[in-house]
Amino acid sequence: MTLGAISRPGERDRLAVKLTHVDWTVCLLLTAIAGVGGMVLYSIAGGHWSPWAAKHLILFGLCLVATIALATVDLQVWFDLAYPVYAVCLLLLLAVPVIGHATLGARRWLQFGPVQIQPSEMIKVALVLALARFYHGLDLDQARLSWRLLIPAALILVPAALVAHQPDLGTAILIAVTGGAMMLMAGLSLRLAGAGLALLAAVAPLAFMFVIKGYQKARLLTFLHPEADRSGAGYHIIQSKIALGSGGLLGKGFELGTQSQLNFLPEKSTDFIFASMAEEFGFLGSLSVIALYAAVIFLGLRIAAMAHSHFARLAAAGVIVGFALCVLINGAMVMGLAPVVGVPMPLLSFGGTVMITMMAGFALVLSAKVHRYSEVASGSGALL
Amino acid sequence: MSRSPLFLDDVNARQGLFHRRALLVGGVAGLGLTALIGRLAQLQLVETDRYAELSDHNEFQVLLVAPPRGLILDRNRVVLASNRPDFRLLLDKSRVGDIDAVLADLGSLIEIDAPRLARLKAEVADAPARAPVTLAEDLSWEEFSRVNVRAPELPGVTADMGEVRVYPFSAAFAHVVGYVAKVSAADITKTGPNSDPILLNPGFRIGKQGVEKAFDLQLRGRPGEKKFKVNSRGEALSSEPVAASPAEPGAEIQLTLDADVQNRALEAFGADSGAAVMMDCRSGDVLCLFSAPSFDANAFVRGVSGPDYRALAEYERKPLFNKALTATYPPGSTFKTLVALTALEQGVDPGRTYTCNRHWVWGGRTWSCPEAHGTLDLHNAIAQSCDIYFYQLALSLGGPDAMAAMARRFGLGADHDLGIPGQKPGLVPDRAYKRRAFPRDPVWHPGETPSMGIGQGYLSVNALQLCIQCARLANGVQAVEPRLVASVGGVVQNPNPGFAPLDVDPAHIAFIHSAMSAVVAYGTAAKGHVADLGLGDVRMAGKTGTAQAHDYAKGQLGQGEHGAWSQRDHAWFIAYAPSDAPRYALSILVEHGGFGAEASAPKAAKIMRAALLKDPEIRARILSPPAVAAASGVAARAPQGRQA
Structure with missing residues (x-):
């Protein structure tokens, strides 16, 4: 392919050409992460593909194909669909308390025939889309400080509040922080951001006393004193630290992680999979996985920075911020640096909805790369 | 390249700000990831040893394997x-929800009566959570297999085979060997050997008395370990342990006791109360250390019920005490041997005579004797055990101190190291004692000397000490010390003790020997041939003694050998044999036995016979008596002694 060919009108829109512009490095990194996840899931099932590893890898494979396919979809389509998608996800989220499926004391799932979906995960991508769509048409002064910022604030806080009510504090915080980071990157006045943070700091103790549910309080307190409750909530943190620490430099070896193999580690396939991995592969293994995540975050932000359209920039950056937050929160939780909240390790943890929404997000990132030179026409797609 | 619909300046400003802010966000993310790596390094590199240990602790459960307790053997x-x-x-308490239901189910398989059920429930409730509780022991094979078959329906209940202590001679050695019993909460200490977790093992028992207690640690051995891999619910993943170290059996302990002699003592005493101690008067080996009446040591291994224990503890003949070591009484006339020896050592002529008219008035008080012996020399005073002779002989020795020193030289008034606890040292009084113990009346009154001369008053001894006295008299040269424990784990204990010299003139010893022979030949132990061994010329020499159960001098009416059992005097007898070549020495105490010779001398003869007949040299001598030996006898030796 020559420069001439690319610059020919219409040449960029050809599927074959678009595929060559897909960021294959990112795809490879994601595959590597999901592959490690599959290995760990195979190992902790005692060397069996079921119940997790096969499903995890097959779903990832399907998602990757879909992600690459979606990456070729013109950014304009995403732009036009942003608000409708957000609206649908918000409706589903509203439906959760009414017809939702309760597990472990929280109502987070919707059941559609054989399919279970988790609207709180879907809203993460929808919010990124909606915010990117909103800021695309906004000039910098207004993005800095104006009454119009109440709209993105509402876009963020309504789903965050709904999710917090489920209750799923971790995801709610994730949604709020992702949204906040996007507002910041879109140009929010740093003073206003600082004031907001200060207000949050002032409100947090009150929220702890009156809003947060008993078990969430217990988790937070347990995080502060894990030894006080060895069998209850503190058990998770203690066992996770034992799994990590006993892994040492080189790990106990594939299929030899006693903490996870013998079920001492709770939720070893989902929220605490990083601990399972670190136990078997040691410090070198966990360092490599962190490096994979770091590389994805770096490349993702670079894609955002290279995009010509503000929509693509913000959408890609929003997805990457959400991704990075997941990694940081889950990592901190597993390592005993943060309270136990239900945030999975992206692509490593077993879980369908999380994987699908995360890969849908990467479809946006890859699309931003493929269509980095394209502009998006604002105003189309209605609503605003 | 398509153009932006917005103004270019604004687009560039927006893009520029985004780049800066994106860099900020990326930087924050990078810092966060760096923090995670730091934390990983802390957990996985710095603190990894601590967590590896915790992980091991999670992964493995260690079951202790109780070691077989060391055997206790007699000299043969x-x-x-x-x-x-x-x-x-x-x-296993942690695996059972409804303990009452499990016990009820179990009741249909093995017999559990109501009081036992109540006791089991209390035991289960009291037991620490991690230690298994023993529900039943000594099941028959049928019961055992019945429960084993039904085991899946009885969660937490496991049938297993352990080991339990057994004492083949249930009562004969109950005091000296002692017994083991279940570990009580009071036995477990925070540190030291009794903090060992093996004590919590089901069915584990520790020594509570005698040798079992004194050598508990040696007999206990070292527990083995079986390391099982378990899951988070504590269930073993395989019945095969991942690692096992065998238990180290406890050390074997060989005693100097002779089972036949000890059993003969048990027989000889019957229902009588008292003690018998026999020593080899050359080596000090204790062949017999018996306290009567005894009890079944095996009952304590199983656990004695409250009422049974009270019955033993409250019985007036006190079966639970080891009277050979703890019952201290005045030695009575057995002490006359030492008074006589003191006199001889002070140069008193054995031909000195005193006249006994049954009564003797001295110091404003009338002193009496069981009979009127007439005029006696020292030899006959011992043989006839004349009190009036010894009242006066003692007075001529100038107070208590010389007699006390002689008593101590012969082992009275002191503890002797047997290796087992619980001796009472008794008392040998002298002027210093009087000063120490009676601050209001610190003077030894002359009137206290005659009582001491006949072994009464403040004097008190136990059966072991009297046996040692007898052994030293019989030995004549060395101050033999008793030895009860021959070897521990194959290591011989005190093989060549090197006894201190007795430092007494051999002629004086020979005199006492002949007098003690005369006691048996024609003296106080001759009546009814109570001390006859029936072994030809192998004869016993001895001395009777009666310890007053009440102080007659204080006006109490003594019952002597008649009246209610608890009012009767205690009978002593010390003896050694063969009289011409002493080999074995013994002491017999019969509590409330009345007059010494009749109650205790026959027992001494029986026990002595058992020992003599087991001795190959003496056996040979009995079976083919040398012609010369037949000619020599007590009658022939007695005058020699007097001449010496």
């Missing part, structure tokens, strides 16, 4: 304490 390797298999049922 006859087993005095061993172990037998025990089919038992254990309950």
Whole structure:
């Protein structure tokens, strides 16, 4: 392919050409992460593909194909669909308390025939889309400080509040922080951001006393004193630290992680999979996985920075911020640096909805790369 | 390239700000990831040893394997304490929800009566959570297999085979060998050997008395370990342990006791109360250390019920005390041997005579004797045990101190190291004692000397000390010390003790020997041939003694050998044999036995016979008596002694 060919009108829109512009490095990194996840899931099932590893890898494979396919979809389509998608996800989220499926004391799932979906995960991508769509048409002064910022604030806080009510504090915080980071990157006045943070700091103790549910309080307190409750909530943190620490430099070896193999580690396939991995592969293994995540975050932000359209920039950056937050929160939780909240390790943890929404997000990132030179026409797609 | 619909400046400003802010966000993310790596390094590199240990602790459960308790043997390797298999049922408390239901189910398989059920429930409730509780022991094979078959329906109940202590001679060695019993909460200490977790093992028992207690640690051995891999619910993943170290059996302990002699003592005493101690008067080996009446040591291994224990503890003949070591009484006339020796050593002529008219008035008081002996020399005073002779002889020795020194030289008034606890040292009084113990009346009154001369008053001794006295008299040269424990784990204890010299003139010893022979030949132990061995010329020499159960001098009416049992005097007898070549020495105490010779001398003869007949040299002598020996006898030796 020559420069001439690319610059020919219409040449960029050809599927074959678009595929060559897909960021294959990112795809490879994601595959590597999901592959490690599959290995760990195979190992902790005692060397069996079921119940997790096969499903995890097959779903990832399907998602990757879909992600690459979606990456070729013109950014304009995403732009036009942003608000409708957000609206649908918000409706589903509203439906959760009414017809939702309760597990472990929280109502987070919707059941559609054989399919279970988790609207709180879907809203993460929808919010990124909606915010990117909103800021695309906004000039910098207004993005800095104006009454119009109440709209993105509402876009963020309504789903965050709904999710917090489920209750799923971790995801709610994730949604709020992702949204906040996007507002910041879109140009929010740093003073206003600082004031907001200060207000949050002032409100947090009150929220702890009156809003947060008993078990969430217990988790937070347990995080502060894990030894006080060895069998209850503190058990998770203690066992996770034992799994990590006993892994040492080189790990106990594939299929030899006693903490996870013998079920001492709770939720070893989902929220605490990083601990399972670190136990078997040691410090070198966990360092490599962190490096994979770091590389994805770096490349993702670079894609955002290279995009010509503000929509693509913000959408890609929003997805990457959400991704990075997941990694940081889950990592901190597993390592005993943060309270136990239900945030999975992206692509490593077993879980369908999380994987699908995360890969849908990467479809946006890859699309931003493929269509980095394209502009998006604002105003189309209605609503605003 | 398509153009932006917005103004270019604004687009560039927006893009520029985004780049800066994106860099900020990326930087924050990078910092966060760096923090995670730091934390990983802390957990996985710095603190990894601590967590590896915790992980091991999670992964493995260590079961302790109780070691077989060391055997206790007699001098001929006859087993005095061993172990037998025990089919038992254990309950793992942590795996049972409804304990009452499990016990009810179990009741349909093995017999559990109501009081036992109540006791089991209390035991289960009291037991620490991690230690299994023993539900039943000594099951028959039928019961054991019945429970084993039904085991899946009885969660937490396991049938297993342990070992339990057994004492083949249930009562004969109950005091000296002692017994083991279940570990009580009071036995477990925070540190030291009794903090060992093996004590919590079901069915584990520790020594509570005698040798079992004194050598508990040696007999206990070292527990083995079986390391099982378990999951988070504590269930073993395989019945095969991942690692196992075998238990180290406890050390074997050989005693100097002779099972036949000890059993003969048990027989000889019957229902009588008292003690018998026999020593080899050359080596000090204790052949017999018996306290009567005794009890079944095996009952304590199983656990004695409250009423049974009270019955033993409250019985007036006190079966639970080891009277050979703890019962201290005045030695009575057995002490006359030492008074006589004191006199001889002070140069008193054995031909000195005193006249006994049954009564003797001295110091404003009338002193009496059981009979009127007439005029006696020292030899006959010993043989006839004349009190009036010894009142006056003692007075001529100038107070208590010389007699006390002689008594101590012969082992009275002191503890002797047997290796087992619980001796009472008794008392040998002298002027210093009087000063120490009676601050208001610190002077030794002359009137206290005659009582001491006949072994009464403040003097008190136990059967072991009297046996030592007898052994030293019989030996004549060395101050033999008793030895009870021959070897521990194959290591011989005190093989060549090197006894201190007795430092007494051999002629004086020979005199006492002849007098003690005369006691048996024609003296106080001759009546009714109570001290006859019936072994030809192998004869016993001895001395009777009567310890007053009440102080007659204080006006109490003594019952002597008549009246209610608890009012009767205590009978002593010390003896050694063969009289011409002393080999074995013994002491007999019969509590409330009345007059010494009749109650205690026959017992001494029986026990002595058992020892003599087991001795190959003496056996040979009995079977083919040398012609010369037949001519020599007590009658022939007695005058020699007097001449010396």
